[in-house]
Amino acid sequence: MAPWNSTKAKVQLRLSVQRLRTLQEKKGAQAKAARRDIATLLERGKVETARIKVESIINEDIHLELLELLELYCELLIARFGLVEQNTREPDPAVGEGICSIIYAAPRTELKELHVLRDLLMHKYGREFSVAVMENRDGCVSERVMKKIATNMPSAELVEGYLAEIARGYGVQWNTGPVGDGQHGDAQGLVEGTPEAARDTVTPLKAGKLAAEEGTPKLPDIPPTEDDGGKEGKEGTVPKPSPEDDFAVLAKRFEALKKR
Numbered sequence: 001m002a003p004w005n006s007t008k009a010k011v012q013l014r015l016s017v018q019r020l021r022t023l024q025e026k027k028g029a030q031a032k033a034a035r036r037d038i039a040t041l042l043e044r045g046k047v048e049t050a051r052i053k054v055e056s057i058i059n060e061d062i063h064l065e066l067l068e069l070l071e072l073y074c075e076l077l078i079a080r081f082g083l084v085e086q087n088t089r090e091p092d093p094a095v096g097e098g099i100c101s102i103i104y105a106a107p108r109t110e111l112k113e114l115h116v117l118r119d120l121l122m123h124k125y126g127r128e129f130s131v132a133v134m135e136n137r138d139g140c141v142s143e144r145v146m147k148k149i150a151t152n153m154p155s156a157e158l159v160e161g162y163l164a165e166i167a168r169g170y171g172v173q174w175n176t177g178p179v180g181d182g183q184h185g186d187a188q189g190l191v192e193g194t195p196e197a198a199r200d201t202v203t204p205l206k207a208g209k210l211a212a213e214e215g216t217p218k219l220p221d222i223p224p225t226e227d228d229g230g231k232e233g234k235e236g237t238v239p240k241p242s243p244e245d246d247f248a249v250l251a252k253r254f255e256a257l258k259k260r
Helices: 006-043 047-079 093-108 112-134 143-149 156-169 187-192 196-200 243-258
Strands: 208-210
Touching (some): 047 093, 047 143
């Protein structure tokens, strides 16, 4: 476990933010390519294969949401680094959720920078605190992070919803199969049956969208044509704010995530 070093910790926070953004862009591009492949499968009538692939996309969308949360927590710790530097046995409440979430969730990512940051934080606050975080005692880890880490099979309705949205986005005509106890009509009918909050009131998140209920990704945002301009936007990213605006910007982004 790396000994605490204030300067190194701040460097690792900045490196982690950069690597998290890069990884999100990479995974977003991969998800976009995968959706094109699924549209091709639907066009060829290979619906069962498409369903299996969609389950993987849904899990990737949830993981992308976890990465964005970790990016926001790193930015929060940078903005409030003076509180992180304090010589205390437990973190200040203003940064406690971010520190606990990073310690708990970092092993679920492939980012070495985040792993090093985790080791530094664990060394600073000690073994007892670190064990408590890994056991999530008193719910110290963000509930949103816990839901993104939980591995659950996507529901049949969500899988069909993704397929329907992909089919509609790429202009593929197909009829959905049985979902649950009933039958849905065509893809358009299934999309119209999606709760309004999930379709209209939630902001898209990088490679996919979040659902109205926390922890479930919303139907993917599908480009209508192949010449859609290449690189997907990153809506969660904002221009570098001035120091006095750091807290306001971070607060707005966390509020946006709470509504998803």
